[in-house]
Amino acid sequence: MLIDRHGGTGFKLTPQRLAILEYLDGNTSHPAAEDIYREVKKRFRTMSFATVYNTLEVLKRHGGVLELTIDPERKHYDPNTAPHHHLICLKCKKIVDVHTDFKINIPADQRQGFKVTGNHIEFYGICPECIKERRS
Numbered sequence: 001m002l003i004d005r006h007g008g009t010g011f012k013l014t015p016q017r018l019a020i021l022e023y024l025d026g027n028t029s030h031p032a033a034e035d036i037y038r039e040v041k042k043r044f045r046t047m048s049f050a051t052v053y054n055t056l057e058v059l060k061r062h063g064g065v066l067e068l069t070i071d072p073e074r075k076h077y078d079p080n081t082a083p084h085h086h087l088i089c090l091k092c093k094k095i096v097d098v099h100t101d102f103k104i105n106i107p108a109d110q111r112q113g114f115k116v117t118g119n120h121i122e123f124y125g126i127c128p129e130c131i132k133e134r135r136s
């Protein structure tokens with residue numbers, strides 16, 4: 001669990017940071033910093049956007065969250081740091097997880113000496129809700 005991994009050294013657990021961690025823990029909606037700020041501010045009137053942003057930066061450095069760049073307009077954050085892929089709706093920018101191991105690799109003659117340790121595939125399309133809206 002996210003909170004346990006960061007209660008220890010190097011990360012001062014202030015009440016504000018704890019509220020951010022609690023909001024992120026188990027969250028699969030891939031929120032942007034603005035989404036996190038909006039939600040956590042409901043509980044913490046004194047929360048500042050800078051606190052949210054700085055906490056995300058620290059978590060990112062400690063490997064507690066992944067920063068997703070699938071949406072060119074805003075960075076999104078994912079507390080699930082296990083390898084998985086993402087699918088984004090080009091219309092509403094909803095991001096969902098794809099938990100399939102595609103077993104793809106770079107052919108040996110294309111690896112340019114790299115030891116390849118992972119991959120992240122970004123799929124895009126239109127979600128069911130947006131397809132429905134388009135038809136009505």
Ligand code: ZN
Nearest residue numbers: 089092127130
């Ligand atoms: Zn959509």
Ligand code: MN
Nearest residue numbers: 078080084097
């Ligand atoms: Mn994810």
